[in-house]
Amino acid sequence: MSExxxxxxxVRFGGHPAVDDASLVVxxxxxxxxVGESGSGKSTLARVAVGLxxxxxxxxxxxxxxxTRRTRRRVQLVFQDPLAALDPRxxxxxxxxxxxxxxxxxxxxxxxxARVRQLLELVHIDPDRAGERPDRFSGGQRQRITIARALxxxxxxxxxxxxxxxxxxxxxxxxxxxxxxxRTDLNLTMLFISHNLAVVRYVxxxxxxxxxxxxxxxxxxxxxxxxxxxxxxxxLLRCIPxxxxxxxxxxx
Numbered sequence: 001m002s003e004x005x006x007x008x009x010x011v012r013f014g015g016h017p018a019v020d021d022a023s024l025v026v027x028x029x030x031x032x033x034x035v036g037e038s039g040s041g042k043s044t045l046a047r048v049a050v051g052l053x054x055x056x057x058x059x060x061x062x063x064x065x066x067x068t069r070r071t072r073r074r075v076q077l078v079f080q081d082p083l084a085a086l087d088p089r090x091x092x093x094x095x096x097x098x099x100x101x102x103x104x105x106x107x108x109x110x111x112x113x114a115r116v117r118q119l120l121e122l123v124h125i126d127p128d129r130a131g132e133r134p135d136r137f138s139g140g141q142r143q144r145i146t147i148a149r150a151l152x153x154x155x156x157x158x159x160x161x162x163x164x165x166x167x168x169x170x171x172x173x174x175x176x177x178x179x180x181x182x183r184t185d186l187n188l189t190m191l192f193i194s195h196n197l198a199v200v201r202y203v204x205x206x207x208x209x210x211x212x213x214x215x216x217x218x219x220x221x222x223x224x225x226x227x228x229x230x231x232x233x234x235x236l237l238r239c240i241p242x243x244x245x246x247x248x249x250x251x252x
């Protein structure tokens with residue numbers, strides 16, 4: 001199990017602070033839910049961890065050491081839109097096999113094929129469908145295929161960036177249950193990014209709340225959600241629908 005630490009990370013776009021002095025600890029073998037509205041800096045922070053954005057200050061550390069090009073593959077990011085993440089012309093098994101390159105090992109053809117089948121089974125996709133293209137799968141199935149591709153790199157940390165936001169509620173449950181299952185079975189550390197506190201409550205051991213590029217609150221999930229100390233967290237909680245109560249739309 002590995003620990004991922006964001007140590008006073010800052011990112012600027014055209015002089016504007018997209019992330020401002022953000023510090024987080026994703027504890028080994030746990031899931032940290034990072035929540036906030038669109039534009040709060042959540043995805044930018046994730047992109048720094050995998051090298052898709054450059055930090056203007058601070059550092060990201062894995063097990064106490066700053067991430068390098070060689071060690072960064074141990075942190076894998078699953079994107080929000082699986083259809084955009086998968087090559088529409090490429091069989092899904094080939095897409096999953098691309099993730100094996102990050103392990104640095106040489107795979108024979110039979111070894112690669114066997115590992116792809118194993119990974120598809122791991123995310124509950126019929127491995128006999130490895131030769132089909134992404135448009136033959138539902139949105140939830142495509143998202144599970146992108147998770148399999150990320151797992152092919154044998155990561156220590158998995159970052160899931162709004163991966164259920166475009167899915168129907170029933171399909172969201174399937175993907176969320178899969179993440180919980182994978183974390184336990186593979187001893188993964190996870191950073192789960194969402195704008196939905198109800199979803200975060202279901203999957204996360206700890207929660208951090210981000211607003212305008214800054215972390216305004218973090219701690220154990222139930223502690224933060226039962227007794228939030230920041231007004232913004234309380235506002236997010238107020239927006240969670242409660243069965244039997246009308247929605248408060250006065251600010252909509």
